[in-house]
Amino acid sequence: MFRLVEHTISGVGVIDKAAAILSALADGPLSLAGLVSTTDLPRPTAHRLASALETHGLLRRDSDGRFALGVALVALGHAATSGWPLAEAAHDALSRLRDRSGESAQLYVRQGEQRVCLASLESEHGLRTIVDTGAVLPLGLGSGGRVLLGEVGPDGWVASVEEREPGVASVSAPVCDSTGRVVAAVGVSGPIQRLTDNPGPVFGPEVVAAARAIAGAAGLHGHQHAT
Amino acid sequence: MFRLVEHTISGVGVIDKAAAILSALADGPLSLAGLVSTTDLPRPTAHRLASALETHGLLRRDSDGRFALGVALVALGHAATSGWPLAEAAHDALSRLRDRSGESAQLYVRQGEQRVCLASLESEHGLRTIVDTGAVLPLGLGSGGRVLLGEVGPDGWVASVEEREPGVASVSAPVCDSTGRVVAAVGVSGPIQRLTDNPGPVFGPEVVAAARAIAGAAGLHGHQHAT
DNA sequence: ATCGTGTGTTCCACAAGACGAAACATACGT
DNA sequence: ACGTATGTTTCGTCTTGTGGAACACACGAT
Known part of the structure; x- marks a missing residue:
């Protein structure tokens, strides 16, 4: 079970929510409903932020339409390790x-x-x-x-x-x-x-x-x- | 040279800016001044968003105080690959x-x-x-x-x-x-x-x-x- | 030692942008 | 056919993020 630093307030609410979404998906793909349930975000908020992360490749939709961590994280993870x-x-x-x-x-x-x-x-x-x-x-x-x-x-x-x-x-x-x-x-x-x-x-x-x-x-x- | 999907508007401005910051740092650590230069963000904005990402472990400060990709990205990258x-x-x-x-x-x-x-x-x-x-x-x-x-x-x-x-x-x-x-x-x-x-x-x-x-x-x- | 410049950080008035209830569209199980 | 749950979109509201200005500090040149 992986968690980004949980329930941390950074001062930028959108980033706090986005981090919560990434953290929730680190354990595996989730439907929108699952994401809403796991993050306690309102449905339109979860949908909007997850779609925005998808736009940048940080998330993707799997073949069942569920949200999953995106390919950009493979590259960023690699860069993070090598750096x-x-x-x-x-x-x-x-x-x-x-x-x-x-x-x-x-x-x-x-x-x-x-x-x-x-x-x-x-x-x-x-x-x-x-x-x-x-x-x-x-x-x-x-x-x-x-x-x-x-x-x-x-x-x-x-x-x-x-x-x-x-x-x-x-x-x-x-x-x-x-x-x-x-x-x-x-x-x-x-x-x-x-x-x-x-x-x-x-x-x-x-x-x-x-x-x-x-x-x-x-x-x-x-x-x-x-x- | 790595880039997240560049100059893409997702509809959530903070996520667009955060993605630009992560992308800029994929090539290696940057001082705040370097980050401002690379992303074209105003200095306080870059500082605030980078600090917020740091709070969640997505960024960190290296020994010279420069921003670098954080350890959380190692874990997320691994999860992205395995998922x-x-x-x-x-x-x-x-x-x-x-x-x-x-x-x-x-x-x-x-x-x-x-x-x-x-x-x-x-x-x-x-x-x-x-x-x-x-x-x-x-x-x-x-x-x-x-x-x-x-x-x-x-x-x-x-x-x-x-x-x-x-x-x-x-x-x-x-x-x-x-x-x-x-x-x-x-x-x-x-x-x-x-x-x-x-x-x-x-x-x-x-x-x-x-x-x-x-x-x-x-x-x-x-x-x-x-x- | 002093000064100018550049850096990193904080402040705060302002308005842009994000929010989320409501509504809509679709799918599914009964 | 109907009720429920899902995913998506709308848009009035106001919260939150913005960024110029200011501050603090460090460094190099003189």
């Missing part, structure tokens, strides 16, 4: 982390009271954690979320076991800017059978190293690293 | 096409006067065509674009050699709905060295078969195929 300094910078470090740890590796950034997966590489194992790029996950559950909330252990990482999903363990570390602010979380995740119920000591150092490498590659340490 | 019937339906057929042809395979849909890559699988070759999902390409150049404009040869495919990019050849076929309307173009592309300067006869049949498989899997032939 994120971390997503590009993280790729090599995530590859190394995935290869050295043998487990799936992900990078998350905070989005309101949730986290969004900015980059994700899967391990080669048949049994592996799969998190899609763009997937929205909770903050309070799982090591990546806890890191984004500001938690960090003395060794620079946080581990979790079966917090977000049964059978899954993970280790994450914060990616910080030059002021020490946590801008992302990088980590590995996989089944407890491989990661054990105490995955931190084994995987923590590699995850911390990956976090430093990402911060460096993204130029988050000021002038310390050429970018 | 597109063709993107999911095409995956198996694109895999087979890529494997049998040995070349990169892509699926495009029309977006105004351009095309957007909805799905893309790369070949194993060191020298291969790389088109990112979400990439925006012209309609009039390249076999995929020409197919989306309605062109098709007697054998059901169109070939092009060095139209869009030097050294690149491609073959595409239309994916049609039950009324015969072209809803997408599927094709292979790669270097002339492998595809030759007459790639149609060799690759055309497989591309056409892939187009039919995609249409079937997406349920575009009415009730002929269970979906």
Whole structure:
């Protein structure tokens, strides 16, 4: 279940309503009636705004006439990902982390009271954690979320076991800017059978190293690293 | 260079302006001054609307304070792609096409006067065509674009050699709905060295078969195929 | 250190534009 | 044939968004 920052008042009512419509459709196509029901907008308002978004390719009608997210969002989503300094910078470090740890590796950034997966590489194992790029996950559950909330252990990482999903363990570390602010979380995740119920000591150092490498590659340490 | 449908009047002025802002930022981050310049919006208007989009995560500020596309667009772009019937339906057929042809395979849909890559699988070759999902390409150049404009040869495919990019050849076929309307173009592309300067006869049949498989899997032939 | 310029942000009088109830058109189930 | 629900359009109303002016700040030139 995905939500844009909900019930937020930006000061521009039309944009608040349009964001509510996009958010409602992130879960799948909706008829006008469904959209009205989900967004609590009056029918003519929902119709007018959805049609306007359709004009710009941000929405489209599917073969049943239902409103759905449009192709322009594919391009914007791609541009958003490629424009994120971390997503590009993280790729090599995530590859190394995935290869050295043998487990799936992900990078998350905070989005309101949730986290969004900015980059994700899967391990080669048949049994592996799969998190899609763009997937929205909770903050309070799982090591990546806890890191984004500001938690960090003395060794620079946080581990979790079966917090977000049964059978899954993970280790994450914060990616910080030059002021020490946590801008992302990088980590590995996989089944407890491989990661054990105490995955931190084994995987923590590699995850911390990956976090430093990402911060460096993204130029988050000021002038310390050429970018 | 990406553009939302430009200078289109949807009937909701705020959405027209917001779409212009998103479009301007698809090419990369911009300062407020740059945004004002690119969109021709008055400074307070651009500031207000960009801040409102930022509130919803559709935009963000980068480390230099410039406006950039936000993380919410990563999630929406992902949802847009996964919600597109063709993107999911095409995956198996694109895999087979890529494997049998040995070349990169892509699926495009029309977006105004351009095309957007909805799905893309790369070949194993060191020298291969790389088109990112979400990439925006012209309609009039390249076999995929020409197919989306309605062109098709007697054998059901169109070939092009060095139209869009030097050294690149491609073959595409239309994916049609039950009324015969072209809803997408599927094709292979790669270097002339492998595809030759007459790639149609060799690759055309497989591309056409892939187009039919995609249409079937997406349920575009009415009730002929269970979906 | 001072000044001019350009940037980002806020204010607020104004009217343009968005709103949404009502009406209309269509489709569907009974 | 009728009632209900859907999608779409109309248009009087007034809320909301506009954008010039002003303010605050930063920077480069002198």
